Amino acid sequence: KAGVTQTPRYLIKTRGQQVTLSCSPISGHRSVSWYQQTPGQGLQFLFEYFSETQRNKGNFPGRFSGRQFSNSRSEMNVSTLELGDSALYLCASSLEYAGGSTDTQYFGPGTRLTVL
Amino acid sequence: AQSVTQPDIHITVSEGASLELRCNYSYGATPYLFWYVQSPGQGLQLLLKYFSGDTLVQGIKGFEAEFKRSQSSFNLRKPSVHWSDAAEYFCAVGETSGTYKYIFGTGTRLKVLA
Numbered sequence: 001k002a003g004v005t006q007t008p009r010y011l012i013k014t015r016g017q018q019v020t021l022s023c024s025p026i027s028g029h030r031s032v033s034w035y036q037q038t039p040g041q042g043l044q045f046l047f048e049y050f051s052e053t054q055r056n057k058g059n060f061p062g063r064f065s066g067r068q069f070s071n072s073r074s075e076m077n078v079s080t081l082e083l084g085d086s087a088l089y090l091c092a093s094s095l096e097y098a099g100g101s102t103d104t105q106y107f108g109p110g111t112r113l114t115v116l
Numbered sequence: 117a118q119s120v121t122q123p124d125i126h127i128t129v130s131e132g133a134s135l136e137l138r139c140n141y142s143y144g145a146t147p148y149l150f151w152y153v154q155s156p157g158q159g160l161q162l163l164l165k166y167f168s169g170d171t172l173v174q175g176i177k178g179f180e181a182e183f184k185r186s187q188s189s190f191n192l193r194k195p196s197v198h199w200s201d202a203a204e205y206f207c208a209v210g211e212t213s214g215t216y217k218y219i220f221g222t223g224t225r226l227k228v229l230a
Contacts, residue, residue, distance in 0.1 A: 004159070033218070043206065043220040090159055105218065107152070107159040 002027065004093050004108035012114045018079040021111045025072050025093030031055075032074040033105060034066060037088040046089075049074050050096075078113075086115045118143045120209050122221035129197050130229045137192040137224050139207030148210035149190040151181055154223075155203045163205075166190065177201070202228045 005024045013019050025032050034046040045058040049068035066076040072093075078085055092105035119142045129135055141147055148167050152160040164175025171183040181192045190207060207221040 006159075035218075042222045045218060092160075104150070104162055104165055106162065109157075109159040 004091055004106055006091050006108040006111050008111060010112045013081050014116050015081055017081050021076045021089055023074045023091030026106055029093035029095050030072050031094045032068055033092045034076050035090040037090055081115045083115050086113060088112050118219050120207055120219050120221040122207055122224050124224045126225050128227040131199050132196050135194045135197045137205050139190045139221060140188050141209045143209055150208040151192050152206045153203045197228055199228045202226055
């Protein structure tokens with residue numbers, strides 16, 4: 001069974017631009033979560049989508065948004081990029097809604113975003 | 117507030133030596149606990165998890181972890197480290213309150229000396 005895939009793997013943007021990252025979960029998984037990983041802040045939860053609905057959200061500004069499609073694939077969008085948005089963005093999928101469940105999250109390889 | 121502490125930022129061990137990575141958590145309810153490993157340029161790979169039951173959990177690659185409620189700890193161990201174990205290790209707590217969130221520790225970077 002194929003794992004979680006993320007595209008693109010690397011991205012370079014300039015300040016003020018916007019970017020869209022894509023995540024394809026493991027087949028059959030319906031929950032997709034996004035995380036930001038930086039050397040200074042570590043791994044921080046962005047949001048989770050389940051059945052095309054955002055179920056939970058971390059403490060990030062509204063510039064960070066996402067969506068999930070009927071096939072469970074998810075996209076994350078960051079508008080008006082700032083230098084501090086440079087990070088590794090990780091996507092994780094699980095079978096069911098992760099809130100209160102014992103489902104394990106499986107992570108993709110991440111998208112390395114560099115903002116110049 | 118819930119938190120996860122990994123007190124060791126860097127650890128260096130010789131190949132063949134034993135390893136213990138520390139993880140302490142702060143969480144009011146029964147936690148779901150995880151250890152993940154991240155190799156350079158890669159995503160996170162699940163090593164093992166604890167939900168309930170036996171407090172000694174076996175994982176992949178020869179790793180094990182022990183849940184100690186009285187110490188709020190979930191330390192990761194391996195009896196004999198291999199050079200390929202060099203990576204960053206993250207402990208995580210999954211909330212069980214229905215408001216989903218994984219809280220990760222800051223990670224421990226393991227270096228293995230030949």
